[in-house]
Amino acid sequence: MSITGAMNAAISGLRAASLGTEIVSNNISNALTPSYGTRSMDLSALNFGATGGVRIDGISRQVNESVIADLRSADAAQQNSQTAVDFFLQLEDAIGIAGDENGLSGRLASFEESLIAAASRPDLTERLSDTVADAGRLVDGIANAAQGIQDMRTSADTKIAQDVATLNTALEQVEQLNIQITANLSRGGSSPALLDQRQSVLDTIGAIVPINAVPRDNGAVAIYTDGGAVLLDITAATIGFDQQNVVTEFQTLEAGTLSGLTMNGQDIRTSALAGGSLGGNFEVRDTYGVAAQEQLDAFARDLVERFADPAVDSTLSTGDPGLFTDAGAAFDSADEVGLSRRLALNFAVDPEAGGEIWRIRDGLGATSTGLVGDSTLLNSLQSALETSRIPASGDFGSGALTTADLLSSFSGSLASTRSNAEQDLTFTSARFTELTQLSLSEGVDSDKELQNLLILEQAYAANARVIQAADEMIETLTRL
Known part of the structure; x- marks a missing residue:
C-alpha cells in the first residue's frame, strides 16, 4: 500500500x-x-x-417491534381501565359511602331519625322543622348526585372531542412522516430521528385507540385498529365527532341525541375504536353514566310513590303529590327520566316555597292545624320508609325492599362494580409497567x-x- x-x-x-x-x-x-x-x-x-x-x-x-406493539396495547388497556375507575370513584363520592352523613344513606338515616323524634313529641315545632329540613337535605343529595352524573357525562363528551382532535392530528403527522422517511430511503439515506418521532406519534395514537402498525414498502406504515378500522393506509382517515356543550339525562347515543363517530364522513361503530381512552370515555357517557342515572331515577321514583299513597296521608287524594314531588307536581310514571334532578319537597310543607311545616304532622292537604299531640301521620311517614315493596323500575332484582334496602342495593352494586374496575386497572397497570421495563431493557x-x-x-x-x-x-x- x-x-x-x-x-x-x-x-x-x-x-x-x-x-x-x-x-x-x-x-x-x-x-x-x-x-x-x-x-x-x-x-x-x-x-x-x-x-x-x-x-x-x-x-x-x-x-423490538414486538415489544413496542405489546406496550401500546397495554397502554390502551390501562387508559381504558383508568377512565372507568375514575368515573366510579367520582360516582361513589357523589352517592356517598356507608357511614358518610353527607352521603345519601346518611341523609336518609337522618330523615328517618327526625321522623321518629318528631313522632315522640309532635307538639315541638323545632322537631317538625328538623324533619322538613332533613327531607330537604335528602332531596338535595339526590339532585346533587344526579347533577354529578350528568357533569361526568358532559366531561366524557368533552374528552371524546379532545381525543378525536388529537387522533386526527397524529394521523396526519404519521402520514407526513411516512412521506419523509420514504423519500430519505429512496435517496439511499436513513431516518432514525424521523423513525423515533413516528414511534412517539404512534404511541400517542395507541393510548387513544388500540392499533396495529403494519409495515409497508420503503419504510412506511399503515395503521389498523383492533376493531378493524383503517386509520391510515397511504392517506390518513378523518374521524368526526360533534361535541355537546352540556349532556343531559335525556340524551343518549341510542336515541340519536348524542354524537357517535364518523370516518371520512361515514358513520362508524364506536366499538371499532374501543379499548383505549376514547372507548373508555364513550363507555362513561353512554353506558356507565346512563345506567347510574336510571338507578338513581328509580330510587327517586320509589321515594315519591311511597309518600304519595293516600293510605299514608289521608289528606291526599289519588293522584295528588306527596311529600316528595316531581318539581312540585304529581309524578307521571311515563316521565321517569331525570326525576332525580327534578325531585322537590311538596310546596305545601316547604317554608322556602311559602309552605307550613305543621303540615308534616297534620297532612299535606290540611287547611288548618290539627291536634298538636297527634303523631299518626309522622308514624305513617316513618312506616312508609320501612315498608318493603317491589321497585317499579331500576335494576334492583325482583324482591321487596325498604327504602334503606333499596339505597343499600344501589350503593353495594356500585361498590362491586368499582372494585371490579379497580382489579382490571391493577392488572392492566402491572402489564404496562412490566412491558415498559422490558422495552427499556431492550x-x-x-x-x-x-x-x-x-x-x-x-x-x-x-x-x-x-x-x-x-x-x-x-x-x-x-x-x-
Missing part, C-alpha cells in the same frame, strides 16, 4: 471513529428517552486497488455503549498513529 493510500485509509478510519463516538454519546444521553431507538453505524470495506479503509454506509436504528445498553466507546478511542488512536507515521515517512523522503 502506498503512503497516500495508507493516509486515506487512516482518514476514513478517523471519520468513522468520530461518527461512532457521536452515536455512542447520543445513545447514552437518550437511554431513558421514550421512543428512542438505539443507533449503530453501518460500515463496509473500501478497497480500490491499493487504497483501503472503511466506508460509512449509514446509521441503523434497532428496536433499548440502550449503557455498559455495551461504554465498551464501544473504548474500542472507538483505540481505533481513533491507531488511525492517528498511521497518519503520524505516514507524515514522518513523507518528511524523511523530502529530506533525501
Whole structure:
C-alpha cells in the first residue's frame, strides 16, 4: 500500500471513529428517552486497488417491534381501565359511602331519625322543622348526585372531542412522516430521528385507540385498529365527532341525541375504536353514566310513590303529590327520566316555597292545624320508609325492599362494580409497567455503549498513529 493510500485509509478510519463516538454519546444521553431507538453505524470495506479503509454506509436504528406493539396495547388497556375507575370513584363520592352523613344513606338515616323524634313529641315545632329540613337535605343529595352524573357525562363528551382532535392530528403527522422517511430511503439515506418521532406519534395514537402498525414498502406504515378500522393506509382517515356543550339525562347515543363517530364522513361503530381512552370515555357517557342515572331515577321514583299513597296521608287524594314531588307536581310514571334532578319537597310543607311545616304532622292537604299531640301521620311517614315493596323500575332484582334496602342495593352494586374496575386497572397497570421495563431493557445498553466507546478511542488512536507515521515517512523522503 502506498503512503497516500495508507493516509486515506487512516482518514476514513478517523471519520468513522468520530461518527461512532457521536452515536455512542447520543445513545447514552437518550437511554431513558421514550421512543428512542438505539443507533449503530453501518460500515463496509473500501478497497480500490491499493487504497483501503472503511466506508460509512449509514446509521441503523434497532428496536423490538414486538415489544413496542405489546406496550401500546397495554397502554390502551390501562387508559381504558383508568377512565372507568375514575368515573366510579367520582360516582361513589357523589352517592356517598356507608357511614358518610353527607352521603345519601346518611341523609336518609337522618330523615328517618327526625321522623321518629318528631313522632315522640309532635307538639315541638323545632322537631317538625328538623324533619322538613332533613327531607330537604335528602332531596338535595339526590339532585346533587344526579347533577354529578350528568357533569361526568358532559366531561366524557368533552374528552371524546379532545381525543378525536388529537387522533386526527397524529394521523396526519404519521402520514407526513411516512412521506419523509420514504423519500430519505429512496435517496439511499436513513431516518432514525424521523423513525423515533413516528414511534412517539404512534404511541400517542395507541393510548387513544388500540392499533396495529403494519409495515409497508420503503419504510412506511399503515395503521389498523383492533376493531378493524383503517386509520391510515397511504392517506390518513378523518374521524368526526360533534361535541355537546352540556349532556343531559335525556340524551343518549341510542336515541340519536348524542354524537357517535364518523370516518371520512361515514358513520362508524364506536366499538371499532374501543379499548383505549376514547372507548373508555364513550363507555362513561353512554353506558356507565346512563345506567347510574336510571338507578338513581328509580330510587327517586320509589321515594315519591311511597309518600304519595293516600293510605299514608289521608289528606291526599289519588293522584295528588306527596311529600316528595316531581318539581312540585304529581309524578307521571311515563316521565321517569331525570326525576332525580327534578325531585322537590311538596310546596305545601316547604317554608322556602311559602309552605307550613305543621303540615308534616297534620297532612299535606290540611287547611288548618290539627291536634298538636297527634303523631299518626309522622308514624305513617316513618312506616312508609320501612315498608318493603317491589321497585317499579331500576335494576334492583325482583324482591321487596325498604327504602334503606333499596339505597343499600344501589350503593353495594356500585361498590362491586368499582372494585371490579379497580382489579382490571391493577392488572392492566402491572402489564404496562412490566412491558415498559422490558422495552427499556431492550433499548440502550449503557455498559455495551461504554465498551464501544473504548474500542472507538483505540481505533481513533491507531488511525492517528498511521497518519503520524505516514507524515514522518513523507518528511524523511523530502529530506533525501
